[in-house]
Structure formats: C-alpha cells, structure tokens
Amino acid sequence: MKNLILFLALFGLVAQSCTKEKTDYEVEKDNDIIENETFKEATVINNGAYTIHIESLHGMFYKGYNEIRLTVKKGTVVQPVSSFTFLPIRTEASTKTSSCPHQYDMTYQAQGNYFIGYSVFTEETDATGSWDLYLSFTVDGQLHTSKKRITVEKQSNRNRSMTTFIGKDEVQYYIALIAPQRPKVGENPLVAGIYKYSPSVSPTSGEFPDPAQYNYNPVADYTLRLDPRMPEPSMGNHSSPNNKDLVQGKDGLYYGVVNYTMTGNWTLNFILQNQHGKILKGTEVPTDFTPGVAGKKSDLYLDVLF
Incomplete structure (x- = not known):
C-alpha cells in the first residue's frame, strides 16, 4: 500500500509538471514548425535562351532533406529536356569542397x-x-551546364532534423527525418532517408566538379530500430506503445510508426542495423521510470518537438 501511495504521488507530480510544460511547448512549436505542402520557386538560373526554374517546399532550401523540382523554359514554354543532373557542392572557407546526399x-x-x-x-x-x-x-x-550560388537556411522544424556519423564499419552515414512535419498526438507515420558516402576508387577526371568523387547512395535493406522517449526529468523516461521500426520502402526511403502520447520534447533513440543484422550505430536505452532524472539517450538519436 505504501508503494502504491508513493507511485501515485510521483505520478501526480509528473502529470502536474507535464501540464505546465505543455503550454510552453505549444507556444514553441507554433513558432518553429512551418508545414510545407506547396512547392514554390526557390531560384531561377539563366542559361542563354533558357531559364532553369528550381522549386522546393516553401520556396527555400533547408539543412536536412529537401525535395526539389526542376523545369527548363524558353520564354514561357517548358522545354522537352531529355536528361537533368543535379550536384550540390559546399566550399569551406579553407577552399575544401564536399557534397551531401543527393539525387544526381x-x-x-x-x-x-x-x-x-x-x-x-x-x-x-x-x-x-x-x-x-x-x-x-x-x-x-x-548539353547545357549551369552553376548557381544558393542559400541553405537553418532548419527550424525539429521534426525535420538530421544527423551524420561514422558507423562501426568506418562508413559515413546520414539520417534525415522527412515526415511527419507536424506530428499529432497518437500514432504517426515516421519517414526518413538513410544514406552513406561511398568514396570513389578512381582518380578524378581533372574537371571540377567530378560527380564520381561525390557518391552518396541510399542504403539498401537496413533496419532503423526505434525507441522514442521523453527525456525531460519531469517525464521520468516516459515511452509509448505501438511504435514500429523503420524498414525500406519501394521508393528507397524508410518507413515506420512513432506513437506520441502527448506534446513536448521527445527523443527518437535509434539503432541502425545493416542487411545482415549487424549493429552499425546505436545503443539500448534504460526502460526504468525515473521521475526527476533525465532519461539516457542512445548514442544515435534525434530530438524532436511538437
């Protein structure tokens, strides 16, 4: 009986704290989350008689995953383009260049x-x-070629964040959240892109940029194990039922389910396994209920907020 009374008292404190913090979360999420559903023109490139029109969601480029549409026009008429290549290059202040996961x-x-x-x-x-x-x-x-300087903005929507890391196989990996942009309380389809960098074994062609030197590919038949938790001390390492690990769909992206039982800060704890079941990154997190103590995180995780 004493244990039951103690548990109910702790639960009451957690619920009270959660109610207080929920209001703060509502204000923060409304300020941060922009739900992008419409493609808008992000930039236009002039190329002789042609113009290249690049569209993205919300008409901007953000850190993380960006879906992109391109058309070529002559005047106002869309041209019959037979092929289109796309290569983003980042140049550091030191002049070192790199790229990122992209569809060439x-x-x-x-x-x-x-x-x-x-x-x-x-x-x-x-x-x-x-x-x-x-x-x-x-x-x-x-064949026509063009180059355009663009601005990549900070990603303010924490439900669209990304991470990069070196796996146990010494390969550079990238995980980018794609959906949901604006989660709801309950079960949400969780979509992510998972990519790896594959250094070229061939010498450079001598022309810059050489696409063969910037190979980034979706990983095939991996599994991204999921354990969502509320890491705030007031939430006691709270989790939720009915979550599903992410597996690859026919379009190359990874699909699962995350069940958010309330609004607030959540941590998506991950374990990445390759097609043979080998763990490349990630650790199990404790399942203990720990009110007053911050929940421990996997060494592979993304924080979200809604």
Whole structure:
C-alpha cells in the first residue's frame, strides 16, 4: 500500500509538471514548425535562351532533406529536356569542397512535365562555407551546364532534423527525418532517408566538379530500430506503445510508426542495423521510470518537438 501511495504521488507530480510544460511547448512549436505542402520557386538560373526554374517546399532550401523540382523554359514554354543532373557542392572557407546526399540523375515526371529529386544539405550557409548547385540538362541533343550560388537556411522544424556519423564499419552515414512535419498526438507515420558516402576508387577526371568523387547512395535493406522517449526529468523516461521500426520502402526511403502520447520534447533513440543484422550505430536505452532524472539517450538519436 505504501508503494502504491508513493507511485501515485510521483505520478501526480509528473502529470502536474507535464501540464505546465505543455503550454510552453505549444507556444514553441507554433513558432518553429512551418508545414510545407506547396512547392514554390526557390531560384531561377539563366542559361542563354533558357531559364532553369528550381522549386522546393516553401520556396527555400533547408539543412536536412529537401525535395526539389526542376523545369527548363524558353520564354514561357517548358522545354522537352531529355536528361537533368543535379550536384550540390559546399566550399569551406579553407577552399575544401564536399557534397551531401543527393539525387544526381533527376527523375522525369511526365504528369507534371518536370524533373524531381532531392538533396540532404548537411550544413546551413554561414561564414564557414557556402553552397553552389552544378546543373546540366540536354535539349535536342545539346548539353547545357549551369552553376548557381544558393542559400541553405537553418532548419527550424525539429521534426525535420538530421544527423551524420561514422558507423562501426568506418562508413559515413546520414539520417534525415522527412515526415511527419507536424506530428499529432497518437500514432504517426515516421519517414526518413538513410544514406552513406561511398568514396570513389578512381582518380578524378581533372574537371571540377567530378560527380564520381561525390557518391552518396541510399542504403539498401537496413533496419532503423526505434525507441522514442521523453527525456525531460519531469517525464521520468516516459515511452509509448505501438511504435514500429523503420524498414525500406519501394521508393528507397524508410518507413515506420512513432506513437506520441502527448506534446513536448521527445527523443527518437535509434539503432541502425545493416542487411545482415549487424549493429552499425546505436545503443539500448534504460526502460526504468525515473521521475526527476533525465532519461539516457542512445548514442544515435534525434530530438524532436511538437
């Protein structure tokens, strides 16, 4: 009986604290979360008689996952482009260059008469480095190339964050959250992109940038094990039922389910396993109920807020 009374008292304190903090979370999430559902023009590139129109959600480029659409026009007429390549390059203040996970050969969408792909920008534009897009397209058998400096903004929506790390196999990996942009209380489809960097074994072509030197590919048939928890001391390492690990879909992205039982700060604790079940990164987290103590996190995690 004493133990029951103690538990109920602790639960009451947690619930009271949660109610207080929930109001603060509502204010913060409303200020931070922009739900991007409409593609808008992010930039236009002039190339002789042609203009390249690049669209993204909300008309901006953000650190993390960006879905991108491209069209080529002559005047106001969309041109019959037979191929389109897309290569983002970041140049550091030291002049060192790098890229990020991206779709080099863009995919044509006949229904909308545009090309579509993605870029996972790993850094925002700041004093330490800048981003340029190197594009090429073919019209009537003639190849055209373009370059454009862009601005990559800070990702303010913590439900669209990303992380990068070296796995136990010494490979550089990237995990980027894609959905939900604005979670709800209850079960939410959780979508992420998982990529790896594959250094070229061939010497550079001598031309900059050489696409072969910037190989980033979605990983195949991996599993991203999921354990969501509320890490705040007031929440006592609270978790939720009915979560599902992320597995790869036909489009190459990874799909699972996260069940948020209330609004607030959540940590998505992950364990990444390859197609053979080997753990590449991530650790189990304690399941103890620990009111007043911050919950421990996996060594692979992303914090979210809604």
